[in-house]
Every structure is written in structure tokens, then in C-alpha cells.
Amino acid sequence: MTSGSSFEPCPLCVMPDIFAIRRIALRKGLILIELRHLKYFLMVSKELHFTKAAEKLGISQPTLSHQIKLLEQELGAPLFNRIGKKIELTKVGEIVQAEALNIQGSIQNISSQIEAFTKVKIGELKVAVLPGEMTDLISTLCIQFNQLYPDIKVFVQSTDQVEKAVLENQADFGIGFHSSQNGLMQVIKLYNEEFYLISNRKHGSESISFSALLDKPLVLFPRIHQCRKILDKTSDGMGKQIEPIVETSSIESILNLVRSGIGCSIVSRTLFDFYDTEDLFFQRIENPYLNRNVYLTMKKNAFVNFATRSFIKLFVREIEKLKFNIGKDSIAALNNLL
Structure with missing residues (x-):
């Protein structure tokens, strides 16, 4: 309504x-x-x-x-x-x-x-999601959601303050990378994803150490991006500093620069699997192994309306298609929620 x-x-x-x-x-x-x-x-x-x-x-x-x-x-x-x-x-x-x-x-x-x-397929839905590939994934799902429920308006808020947006009722639910410690929040771990080093040429090894990739020409997101923050924190812990040759917040630009051979990039599996990357090659990063959890966040005991239930189901189906492993506990929590 x-x-x-x-x-x-x-x-x-x-x-x-x-x-x-x-x-x-x-x-x-x-x-x-x-x-x-x-x-x-x-x-x-x-x-x-x-x-x-x-x-x-x-x-x-x-x-x-x-x-x-x-x-x-x-x-x-x-x-x-x-x-x-x-x-x-x-x-x-x-x-x-x-x-x-x-x-x-x-x-x-x-x-x-x-x-x-x-019950009725009308109304509006507000989603808070971290900037970057998660925003792109959620926004792309809006196309499919609109085809199914044309009378439901969807508002996607790209923000670093996902929990705040949910707490202040600016969003019905949020998608982020942090597990909230706030007792007012209900948090469900959806899946764990790893990071890849991607390039336009195939390499002999399936993995590469983090210290070795620091010597390569890198095309990366700016420092404010969540993915970049993980990389900077890891390199700082090793007493080194990442110095990319190109910084851009555009995912498409990063992929095109890698295709052209300008440099390599470090991206999440979500980004690599969701976009057209069949012409690119990846190596898993180890020593240390880079990964992060993706969480669904909403207010505890909040009323879950039709639009919210339907969009979350669509989102879960999409990440299952991408073959991310959703644990049994997460599936049980989602079933109770939906």
C-alpha cells in the first residue's frame, strides 16, 4: 500500500x-x-x-x-x-x-x-546493500522481480551503513558482509565467498600467494570499496602496501582493463561468477586465504511482508544458481523467516 x-x-x-x-x-x-x-x-x-x-x-x-x-x-x-x-x-x-x-x-x-x-502483490520494497557487486546483483534481480510483480515498487539503497538503514526503517532488509552484534538485529549468514586474482591469460597454477600478487600490475576498486578494504587490511598485516596502477569504482571498467592486458585484478567470486567473465582466468588466493561472509540483516521480530519474502526467495535462488553453498543452519533460519 x-x-x-x-x-x-x-x-x-x-x-x-x-x-x-x-x-x-x-x-x-x-x-x-x-x-x-x-x-x-x-x-x-x-x-x-x-x-x-x-x-x-x-x-x-x-x-x-x-x-x-x-x-x-x-x-x-x-x-x-x-x-x-x-x-x-x-x-x-x-x-x-x-x-x-x-x-x-x-x-x-x-x-x-x-x-x-x-497476500496482495502490491506495495513497495526497500533494500539496503553495500556498494559494489552486491548492489549490482540486487539491482539486476529487480528486473526479474518487476516482471513477476509489476505493482511492487523496489528501492535499492547502496550504502556502507546497511545496519543503520535497517534499524532506522529506511530498508526492509539489508545485504552486507558484517555480522551485527546489535541485539535488535536478526542476522542470517547466506554464504561464504572467496577472492580471485583474475587476468586475461591462463596460468599454470590454480592458486597464488597474496604476497606474490602484490608484485603484479593491479587494477582495483578505490580504498572506500569493501573489497579493497579487505585487501588493504591484509597487506598492512604483512607490512606491505598495495599500489594499483589503476583505481576505478566501475566493475565493467575493471573487467575491460583486465581483458586488454593493462593489469590483473582481485575480485570476489560473486563478481566473477555474476558477470560475463568466460574469457578471463582466475587463480585462488592463499597465504592468507581471502574470503568473506555474506549476511542478510533485518530487525528482529519484524513483520515480513509479501514483497520482502518474495524478493529474498528470488535472491536465494540466484545465489544457489551461482552454486554458492548455503549451510543447513542458514536454510533453516530462512525457512523460519519466510
């Missing part, structure tokens, strides 16, 4: 069974009003005839009269003037009628919005 939508309360002739929840009551000061009493009252105020109202409600006339009396006792004022067989609303009855219609409209609005969130 978009924020610009509005709700028109139903007229008196429309009496949906929204008051069937008998044990929910509304308090206003010292007044306790059961919703079923409002349902009965609205039907009588429409028909202005107890017998006809009772027939439409499917209860006996004495039962209806008793329930209206209970409501009048709670309010401390009569709701109807009884003139022979005819009745009319009192001034208090007119006030109660107006407010009862407002309550009816509010409950219907709540019901409509919950149905839209849980």
Missing part, C-alpha cells in the same frame, strides 16, 4: 463482519465498548427497527435489544428514542454513530493494509 493511498469508510448499508472479533474492546476513559456492540448498534441505526436489524444480524430481537441496553448502560445515556414501534437516534446516538463509523473505517483500513502486505 503506497503512502498516498486513502480509505473511504463504508456507508451504513455495508456491514462487513469486521466486528466478529468478540473479545477485542476499545477503552476511552472509563468506557469499555465491545466491537460487537458497535456492530449491532450500527445495524439498528441503519434500519431504525430492532426486528429488521436482528434479522440481518442473524440474532433474535430480544438478544439485540439486550446488547443495545448493555451499550447504553456502559455509555450512561440512551442511544435511541423509542416512539411506539418506531425509533430514532438521540443526540448521543448520533455522536456514537459518527465515531462508530470512524472505528469501522479504521479497522477496515488496518485489515486492507495487512492483506496487502501479506
Whole structure:
């Protein structure tokens, strides 16, 4: 349900069974009003005839009269003037009628919005994701998602503050590389990915040591990129410094520069598998082995709407197609979530 939508309360002739929840009551000061009493009252105020109202409600006339009396006792004022067989609303009855219609409209609005969130394929979805290949992966999935659910608007926020975006309700869920220690957050590890050294020529060995790749001409992301931060931290721990010949935040530019032979690059498996890299070759990095976890993050006990469930399922299917290994614990956690 978009924020610009509005709700028109139903007229008196429309009496949906929204008051069937008998044990929910509304308090206003010292007044306790059961919703079923409002349902009965609205039907009588429409028909202005107890017998006809009772027939439409499917209860006996004495039962209806008793329930209206209970409501009048709670309010401390009569709701109807009884003139022979005819009745009319009192001034208090007119006030109660107006407010009862407002309550009816509010409950219907709540019901409509919950149905839209849980069942109906409309509304909006906000996703927070770290910049780089994960943003590109999520954004590309939006094309497929839009084909399946054209009435759901998707907003992808590329940010280094994924957890903050989720906590502040700027996003329904987030995809990032850090496991939150915040007790308000629910975090599910999706998969673990390794890093590759990629080049335009095939090498004899399947792996290369981290120290050896530092001597190669490198085309890398800028220092603010999450992938680059991992590389810089690793090299700093070895007392060395990475000095790339080219820095660019464009994934396509990195791949094209590697194709042209300008240099090699260090990329995540997500990037290598997701993009058209069949003409490129990779070596696994070891000593130390470079890898990172990918996490799904959302607020603990948050309501998971239809759009969120559907997009996460689509995302999980995509990473399964890329043959990432999702652990049994993660699958169980996702099943409980979805």
C-alpha cells in the first residue's frame, strides 16, 4: 500500500463482519465498548427497527435489544428514542454513530493494509546493500522481480551503513558482509565467498600467494570499496602496501582493463561468477586465504511482508544458481523467516 493511498469508510448499508472479533474492546476513559456492540448498534441505526436489524444480524430481537441496553448502560445515556414501534437516534446516538463509523473505517483500513502486505502483490520494497557487486546483483534481480510483480515498487539503497538503514526503517532488509552484534538485529549468514586474482591469460597454477600478487600490475576498486578494504587490511598485516596502477569504482571498467592486458585484478567470486567473465582466468588466493561472509540483516521480530519474502526467495535462488553453498543452519533460519 503506497503512502498516498486513502480509505473511504463504508456507508451504513455495508456491514462487513469486521466486528466478529468478540473479545477485542476499545477503552476511552472509563468506557469499555465491545466491537460487537458497535456492530449491532450500527445495524439498528441503519434500519431504525430492532426486528429488521436482528434479522440481518442473524440474532433474535430480544438478544439485540439486550446488547443495545448493555451499550447504553456502559455509555450512561440512551442511544435511541423509542416512539411506539418506531425509533430514532438521540443526540448521543448520533455522536456514537459518527465515531462508530470512524472505528469501522479504521479497522477496515488496518485489515486492507495487512492483506496487502501479506497476500496482495502490491506495495513497495526497500533494500539496503553495500556498494559494489552486491548492489549490482540486487539491482539486476529487480528486473526479474518487476516482471513477476509489476505493482511492487523496489528501492535499492547502496550504502556502507546497511545496519543503520535497517534499524532506522529506511530498508526492509539489508545485504552486507558484517555480522551485527546489535541485539535488535536478526542476522542470517547466506554464504561464504572467496577472492580471485583474475587476468586475461591462463596460468599454470590454480592458486597464488597474496604476497606474490602484490608484485603484479593491479587494477582495483578505490580504498572506500569493501573489497579493497579487505585487501588493504591484509597487506598492512604483512607490512606491505598495495599500489594499483589503476583505481576505478566501475566493475565493467575493471573487467575491460583486465581483458586488454593493462593489469590483473582481485575480485570476489560473486563478481566473477555474476558477470560475463568466460574469457578471463582466475587463480585462488592463499597465504592468507581471502574470503568473506555474506549476511542478510533485518530487525528482529519484524513483520515480513509479501514483497520482502518474495524478493529474498528470488535472491536465494540466484545465489544457489551461482552454486554458492548455503549451510543447513542458514536454510533453516530462512525457512523460519519466510
